[in-house]
Amino acid sequence: MLDANLKTQLKAYLEKVTHQIEITANLDGSDASQEMQGLLNDIAELSDKITLKETSEADVRAPSFALNRAGSNMGIRFAGIPMGHEFTSLVLALLQVGGHPPKVSADVIEQIKNIQGQFNFETYISLSCQNCPDVVQALNLMAMLNPNIRHVMIDGALYQDEVEKRQIMAVPTVYLNGEVFGQGRMDLEQIIAKLDTGAAAREAEKLAQKGVFDVLVVGGGPAGAAAAIYAARKGINTGVVAERFGGQVLDTMAIENFISVKETEGPKLAAALEQHVKEYDVDIMNVQRAEKLIPGNTIGVQLASGATLQAKTVILATGARWRSMNVPGEQEYRNKGVTYCPHCDGPLFKGKRVAVIGGGNSGVEAAIDLAGIVSHVTLLEFGSQLRADAVLQRKLHSLPNVTVLTDAQTTEVTGDTTKVNGLNYTDRKTGQSHRIELEGIFVQIGLLPNTEWLKGTVELSKTGEIVVDTHGRTSVPGVFAAGDVTTVPYKQIVIAMGEGSKAALSAFDHLIRTSAPAEEKAAA
Structure with missing residues (x-):
């Protein structure tokens, strides 16, 4: 099932496992079961810490397999053969069930462990979906950390009868306790926020207590990431507030025109952008939607949570989203065809x-x-x-x-x-x-700029794009903009990155020029 190269890579990962892993496969006589059996045999042969057993339970999806730490039921199941984009989900589940620590903060881990109630999640995916792994990996991690949470990944192509019965026409589609929980890309923070209803208020209180940023970037796509890096490299207090870090890139499949990189995929590039930003002293505030810009000597950005952030300069990089047809029936049948x-x-x-x-x-x-x-x-x-x-x-x-x-x-x-x-x-x-x-x-x-929240504050074009000059300046002093949200032509990743970098340099120049008189006066 696995080629030699994949086996070598997986074997190296499995050396990090410290606990015994039990794989329980529920199989029938189908071709898919035989394929799954081949995959699981390959995995079991790569580590002496993995044992494989087979069952044929009538009330469990077949083919499917569960991953458990020896002596415990961790509630993680794959109803499908997790290759393609989901192979990473399988590898991470093996590592985390095997005791390798997840790459999330201690606060998030504690928050997951403290979630109360009974949560049975089912995620319908397709193996070609680049958005699905984030959801699968987040819910697998939550199941691993909290015994009240269980999760099964379901390959919609393999379980067409369920897809038809539940009339699923978009992936990922997540069910919680038999009811639709969400559709489309969701990351760990977004899922936790939906379950932990008090999380938003606590986070808003924390955000409201933050000091004044030198540069606050609104948006976490290529333009926003580039702006944050260039600002942070100047040694100034930089923050990024984003509804979802990565932006529209997360929904992009093949990228073949990003200079120096022959080919990549959107989620991979988005992860690399976030990792690069985290190399610097940047305050990243994710899963936060900006709702109002408040111009002034100190510029305010009001968030949907109720908190307001303050900054000396702001860079708007909120990007764009897919344009709708705006015809009768489109919204009614969104994700229903x-x-x-x-x-x-x-x-x-x-x-x-x-x-x-x-x-x-x-x-x-x-x-x-x-x-x-x-x-x-x-x-x-x-x-x-x-x-x-x-x-x-x-x-x-x-x-x-x-x-x-x-x-x-x-x-x-x-x-x-x-x-x-x-x-x-x-x-x-x-x-x-x-x-x-x-x-x-x-x-x-095509795309529609995310500027509804800016109407009446900065100048917008007829198509809703932020009007900027050659330096990325908007009509409001101290407010800059970059990327797909602006009037700059050609909506390309590489152009957005360049514009984000330019906006950060312009913001830094603005800070120098506006602070100089005050410093001279103080010196006198």
Whole structure:
């Protein structure tokens, strides 16, 4: 099951295990069970601290396997073969069950241990989903630390009957005690905050007691991370407040144009950015949403928690999010057939009919990827021609199960109240309306800047982007901006990093110039 290279790497990791690990596999006679058995045999052979046994319990998903420390039930189960993006989840679970300490703070560990109640989590994933491992790893860790918490990862492609019964059309989808707990990417802090209802108030109290930052960066994507690093390297008091560190990069699959790195994936790059920021003395305040900017000699940033942070300068790097079609039915059927991540959710539509909205690079790449999974793809482009690169268009037109419609304006998403069953569009040339019967709609029509909270404080463009000059300055003194949230053209990671660095240097220059008169007066 595992190739020689993976075995070598895994064997080295398993040398860190200090406790005996028991793997209990619940198998049936399926091909998937045989594949799982092969994987688990390979793992057991790599360490004398791992034992494997097989069962055939009727009331437990098969194939699946549980990981436990010898003599204890840790509540961690994989209902699926955790390869692809989930292989890291398997390795971490083995290490943590085996006694290797997790890389989280002592305060977070104590908070998890103190959560009261009974929590049975089920996470439906796809092996191609880059957002799913964060959720799986967080819940596995919580199950390992707290005996009241149990978690099972479920491969939706393997358990299609459950996916159909629960009408799951987006991953990750997390159930808690039989009810939907959340959909989409969630990190450990976000999950804890939803369970520990008093956590937000305690955190807000801590934040309100912080002093005045020299530079406060709002946003933790490439622009925000670069700004924080450049500011911290100047030796000034720097903070980063972010709703989720990594930003839009976390939702990006393949990255092949980041200079000097031949190829990588969004979550890997986001983790590297966070690690780099943590190398410096930067106060990172994650899972905090900014709601109001308060200009003044000292600038305030009010958070959703109620706390207000103060800073001498602020760098706005809140990025952008996927743009919606804004048609009837879209929000009603979001995650019920309407989705924005073909890499994550594509496997859930195996053998079904889907549409891709958007004819740029993202839309055409999505259609190409989906064509290998689904029965048919219809790509709808509002303009008279596709906007994707020529090489992508040639590939798209070579696929037999793809239909391309140009001058097509989507007007409505339809469904049966529980899931999507089609869409309506208008032919912009003829004015005629048409209907397409389908089960899934993948929206790929660009980005929308996260600036609603800034209206009335800084100058925004007609499209809602923050207007900046060549130095990253906004219309408000002491407030700078960088990245996809600004009017700077070409929304690219490498450009966002450069703009974030420039904004930090401009903020430092502003601090020097505005503090100089006061210092001269004091000296006199």
